[in-house]
Amino acid sequence: MTIAIIQFGGSNCDLDVLHVLKDVVGVDAELVWYKEHDLDRFEGAVIPGGFSYGDYLRAGAIASRTPIMDSVKKMADEGKPVMGICNGFQILTESGLLNGALATNMYPKFRCEGTYLRVETTDSPFTSAFKEGEVIRVPIAHMEGNFYADEKTLSNMEDEKLVAFRYVDKDGHVTDEVNPNGSQENIAGILNGKRNVMGLMPHPERASESILGSDDGVRMFQSMVEYINNR
Template sequence: MTIAIIEFGGSNCNLDVLHVLEDVVGADAERVWYKETDLDRFEGAVIPGGFSYGDYLRSGAIASRTPIMNSVKKMADEGKPVMGICNGFQILTESGLLDGALTTNEYPKFRCEWTSLRVETTDSPFTSAFKEGEIIRIPIAHMDGNFYADEPTLSAMEDEELVAFRYVNSEGRVTDEANPNGSQENIAGILNHKRNVMGLMPHPERASESVLGSDDGVRMFKSMVEYISSR
């Protein structure tokens, strides 16, 4: 079992993800450059954060149109788990693997801070190690993290329980003050309709060891590895 870490020009969280997967979780992982076109040897993929192609045009827009994303789509179609973190989330929406879009923060500045998230579902390859309703602590680092979707899409997400995480206050309540970017309904992470693709703006790799201030994020990677092992 090997997990691909997809790299583009401007990716900068790739080594963090590699460290967590290999050194913390104990999984096999491999960095894969965007020119690769065959991902059949991998059982899952993580698209890490960063600023692919300098966020030119729109965040994630150019990366979403590279040949490797056709292979990522193939992985998703085969039921393999794909996680996109921050810029990776933006790439997944731009490529059509996830619904909605990510736009400039409501207050148009880069935000880098700790956030509290509420786990909205444990029915996914990325959240099975959590408890529904659990409050976890994960940092953000983005300028274009404002999630938008039209009302029918949001309604379908609610009906199918496709919202994975929401921004909440320390008591677990959804409030405007707890929302760092203006995302609709405080959405921090979502799933696709098959539930095997997840995008989230917070950085779980930066909260995967207690020395960093939180190890809540490591359970997303452990959930993913356990799912792959069970397939």
């Protein structure tokens, strides 16, 4: 098993994800530059955080139009798991692999802090190691994490349980005060209709070892690996 970590100009969390996959989870992973066209040899992919192309135009807009994203879409069509973290989430929405959009935070400021998330579904390749309703702690670091979708899309996401995580307080309550960016319905992470593509604004790679203050995030990567092993 080898998982691709997609690199763009401006990616800056790629080595963190590589460390977690190789040294913490214990699977093969490879950094793949955006000019690559063939991802057939990989069983899954992670699009890490950063500021691809300096967030020029819109966060993720340019990266979403690079040739490698056609290969990422092919992976998703084949049922392989694809995770987009922060800028990776923005790239996935810009490319159409996920619904909705990420806008500038309601208070237009870069937010870098710990957040509590509630696990909304365990029925995905990224959340099977959790319990539904469990509260975990994972940090954010973004300025454009304000998730938006129209009412029909939001309703469909709720009906099909495509919301993976919400921002909550430490007791699991959804409140405006704990929403760091103004995201609709406190949404922190979502799934596609086939459930094999997930985007989330918080950084699980920064919460994958206890020395960092939380190792809750590592279970997203472990879930992904288990899904691949069972395919």
